[in-house]
Amino acid sequence: MSEIIKVEHLSYVYNPGMPDATAALDDVSFSIEEGDFVGVMGSTGSGKSTLISHFNGLNKPTSGAIYVDGRNMWAQGENLRDFRFLVGLVMQYPEYQLFEETCARDIAYGPKNMGLDDAEVARRVREAAQFVGLSDELLEKSPFELSGGQKRRVAIAGVMAMHPRVLVLDEPAAGLDPEGRDTILSQIQEYHRVTGITVVLVSHSMEDIARYANRVLVLSKAKIAMYDTVEQVFARAPELLELGLSVPQVTQIFLRLKEMGLDIATDVYTIPYAVKTIRKALQGKGAV
Amino acid sequence: MLRDITIGQHFPGNSILHRCDPRLKLVGTIAYIVVLFVAANPVGIALSIALLALLYSVAKIPFKMILKSLKPIVPVIIFTAVLNLFFLTGETPLFQWWIFTIYPEGVRYAILMAVRVMALIAGTSLLTYTTSPIVLTDAIENLLRPLGKLHFPVHELAMMMTIALRFIPTLIDETEKIMNAQKARGAMLDTGSFVQRVKALVPILIPLFLSAFRRADELAMAMECRCYHGGEGRTRLKVLKFGREDVLCAAALTVLLGIIVCTRFLFA
Numbered sequence: 001m002s003e004i005i006k007v008e009h010l011s012y013v014y015n016p017g018m019p020d021a022t023a024a025l026d027d028v029s030f031s032i033e034e035g036d037f038v039g040v041m042g043s044t045g046s047g048k049s050t051l052i053s054h055f056n057g058l059n060k061p062t063s064g065a066i067y068v069d070g071r072n073m074w075a076q077g078e079n080l081r082d083f084r085f086l087v088g089l090v091m092q093y094p095e096y097q098l099f100e101e102t103c104a105r106d107i108a109y110g111p112k113n114m115g116l117d118d119a120e121v122a123r124r125v126r127e128a129a130q131f132v133g134l135s136d137e138l139l140e141k142s143p144f145e146l147s148g149g150q151k152r153r154v155a156i157a158g159v160m161a162m163h164p165r166v167l168v169l170d171e172p173a174a175g176l177d178p179e180g181r182d183t184i185l186s187q188i189q190e191y192h193r194v195t196g197i198t199v200v201l202v203s204h205s206m207e208d209i210a211r212y213a214n215r216v217l218v219l220s221k222a223k224i225a226m227y228d229t230v231e232q233v234f235a236r237a238p239e240l241l242e243l244g245l246s247v248p249q250v251t252q253i254f255l256r257l258k259e260m261g262l263d264i265a266t267d268v269y270t271i272p273y274a275v276k277t278i279r280k281a282l283q284g285k286g287a288v
Numbered sequence: 289m290l291r292d293i294t295i296g297q298h299f300p301g302n303s304i305l306h307r308c309d310p311r312l313k314l315v316g317t318i319a320y321i322v323v324l325f326v327a328a329n330p331v332g333i334a335l336s337i338a339l340l341a342l343l344y345s346v347a348k349i350p351f352k353m354i355l356k357s358l359k360p361i362v363p364v365i366i367f368t369a370v371l372n373l374f375f376l377t378g379e380t381p382l383f384q385w386w387i388f389t390i391y392p393e394g395v396r397y398a399i400l401m402a403v404r405v406m407a408l409i410a411g412t413s414l415l416t417y418t419t420s421p422i423v424l425t426d427a428i429e430n431l432l433r434p435l436g437k438l439h440f441p442v443h444e445l446a447m448m449m450t451i452a453l454r455f456i457p458t459l460i461d462e463t464e465k466i467m468n469a470q471k472a473r474g475a476m477l478d479t480g481s482f483v484q485r486v487k488a489l490v491p492i493l494i495p496l497f498l499s500a501f502r503r504a505d506e507l508a509m510a511m512e513c514r515c516y517h518g519g520e521g522r523t524r525l526k527v528l529k530f531g532r533e534d535v536l537c538a539a540a541l542t543v544l545l546g547i548i549v550c551t552r553f554l555f556a
Contacts, residue, residue: 018299019299019300019301020300053468056472058468058471058472081474081476084471084472084473084474085474088472089469089472091465091468091469091472094469096465096466096495096498096499097466097469097470097491097495098495099490099491099494099495109470109473109491110473110474113473113474113475113476114474144498158473159472159473162473162474
């Protein structure tokens with residue numbers, strides 16, 4: 001596997017030179033392997049959104065470098081637009097960026113900007129719409145007639161249709177009902193599985209990260225606090241709590257059980273695995 | 289880039305200028321502008337600039353902020369200077385070419401005018417740098433109160449100004465967000481022909497208008513929920529007080545401006 005995104009000593013300062021200058025990122029270095037599903041977490045103001053907007057050149061680093069697919073983004077002679085197509089970014093509340101008369105035309109905005117011909121654009125719109133479960137009927141409607149969750153899916157499809165190598169999503173499920181959350185996140189997971197592209201998911205929900213990601217990046221106070229596999233990160237529950245984060249609720253239960261003296265594994269992050277672990281523990285005791 | 293707009297930008301601090309009664313600052317700024325036009329002689333203008341420099345250093349605002357506030361009006365300054373240069377006539381021409389004639393009076397007046405406009409902008413910027421917009425509208429409402437007797441909707445006007453000012457940074461933020469979102473989808477905002485650039489604005493303006501309307505709607509609802517019914521009988525959390533410090537400032541400013549006005553009679 002190769003590194004698709006490499007960040008080297010990245011620092012970013014808001015309002016430099018003003019009394020309210022603040023470092024949003026402070027000497028951050030890490031890399032993301034192609035094909036990974038990386039969850040990014042951190043409390044509010046830890047620099048998550050700032051970090052991901054560096055991935056496609058919306059923010060220029062105060063210092064440090066970013067490589068995408070081995071190319072230095074801010075090197076002389078590089079065209080930033082190439083990187084925007086390489087790394088597709090879905091911002092927070094992306095439904096507020098919709099503007100076209102029909103959903104299909106809004107999804108087509110990105111691919112059209114890439115200079116693709118009409119047939120290819122139409123093909124990609126249909127394909128992206130399928131990934132997020134939008135029917136042909138919905139595609140011909142105005143985005144402003146849709147529900148919040150549907151709008152959000154149109155906006156995500158608009159980025160998917162650009163066929164980026166990395167799909168970055170900033171809290172794609174924020175403000176949706178539980179069903180809407182599950183729908184959108186499992187569609188993203190399915191997209192990741194089918195296309196094999198790298199996904200970076202920013203989320204406040206430990207459950208979502210545990211369920212979908214294979215690696216977790218934890219940011220705290222403009223620095224990287226942890227960057228490891230899901231198992232390794234959630235195994236450090238006390239540290240996470242100290243950072244103002246937590247572990248999935250189901251893990252909390254197992255930690256508590258262990259505390260109460262039960263001989264049980266605590267590396268449990270998802271409900272199905274929890275059920276299995278409990279079954280196993282009960283069987284071990286001879287009771288079912 | 290949108291953040292470079294300095295008009296109405298507040299530069300937080302805790303100097304005597306920041307703490308001063310906003311009504312005094314407002315009246316003082318107007319007086320300063322009047323003085324700039326009354327004291328139309330080199331000494332007067334020089335003293336006005338010296339006063340401004342003094343005030344800026346008291347307020348601890350970096351001088352580069354002045355340059356920042358002047359940047360957007362450079363074309364206006366050049367325009368006025370050039371107009372004055374060519375249209376003022378005197379006795380002996382300094383320079384003549386084709387239909388253009390320049391007189392020494394023109395040169396003098398052009399420089400004076402340019403410097404005066406710069407001082408004017410720097411002076412008003414000082415007001416907004418040291419006074420938060422909300423406090424400033426409070427002062428305006430307070431100063432305009434006598435007009436209320438003539439059934440002039442003072443409170444409503446002040447509330448509209450407060451809301452407008454309050455939403456400028458929000459809308460700038462929003463614009464940046466939407467621009468970023470569309471850039472992420474490959475929008476080209478600063479290249480291409482004029483027509484292409486205007487067309488490229490559509491994906492930004494439509495979401496921006498929608499969000500402005502949505503915000504207005506939500507704000508109106510929130511205000512109604514809290515029983516807002518206009519200015520009648522409304523009290524304030526922060527009542528403007530004209531304290532000892534303010535009296536001193538007012539006296540100092542009056543004396544200094546008085547001196548500058550006097551130069552008109554001494555040096556003209």
